Amino acid sequence: MNERHRAYESVIGALVADAAAMGFHWLYDQALIAKYGGEHPEFHTPVRAEYQDKGYFAHEGKQAGEFSHYGAQLLSMQDAINANGQYSEQGYIESFRKWFDFGGQWQGYTDHPTRQTLLNLYQRKSNDEPDEEPVAACGADDTQNPALSKLPPLIAVHGQDQDLMDKVESAVRVTNNNDTAVSYAKAVAIMIKSAHKGLSPGQCVAQAKEVGVDIAIAINTAESMLKRRSKEVAQEVGMHCGLDASFIVITHLLLQAENYEKTVRENIYCGGDSCGRAIPLGAILSACFFGSDKAMPASWIARTALPGSVLPRQAG
16 A cells, blocks of 8 residues: 555544543553443543542543544644644644643643643743744653654654654654653654554564664563553553553554554553553554554544544645
């Protein structure tokens, strides 16, 4: 299949996986997810009573098929690229503000790196610092999953660029100004780029080892636990938002992936920050399996409230 089509599918696949996971997002009790989600935990309307103080209920008022704040972060990058025809740091910052600042497009939970980034931008303004590139120091010193949310649209457009990793680092530092966050994001970027080429999930993971020793160690950790289910791995390494845990769980899910549907569902059963993991997971799986009987189900796409902005120009 054409890389261009896989790249488009990757953006859609990330949002669909996020929406599928939203109903049990940040529920840290796998037994409760199984109880209320049954065999089909995807596209579940979030219900506060189901959390029973075993997690953080963040999505009051959201309906099945809507995306989380991670999906909104992806869309802020998509809008920036649509507006400018390509990535620019300043354009991304402007779009990020339009989405998440006071009176912005996003109505819902706002995470720590987003809040801190906005505060940093206001601080820069109050100090009369120049509002021009490079300004990526506005990001929070944070190593959580929001560092990954912007990647699918960025790589869909710039995956063939020689300076792709420079663009990845720029985009990540806008919200997560931290070397560790950049390293994990580069690894996921390589996985997504490899998926666009039609590689298998396992091959995508192998390609990411080149980023550095820390990434290779994390992947080796996931590989060492392949005889166990991913939800058991999540219980051991952590279900939380930190990239140190989520990257291992994402990698383990990819290494065991049989198809998009089953793997995204298993991610939900893992619990915790399922939406944070869903963005890179959905992006990679949808591209890897595009055009096969393992692909993202059309019925799942139909159940997702996809905005018009995710019909990128590069998909034509």
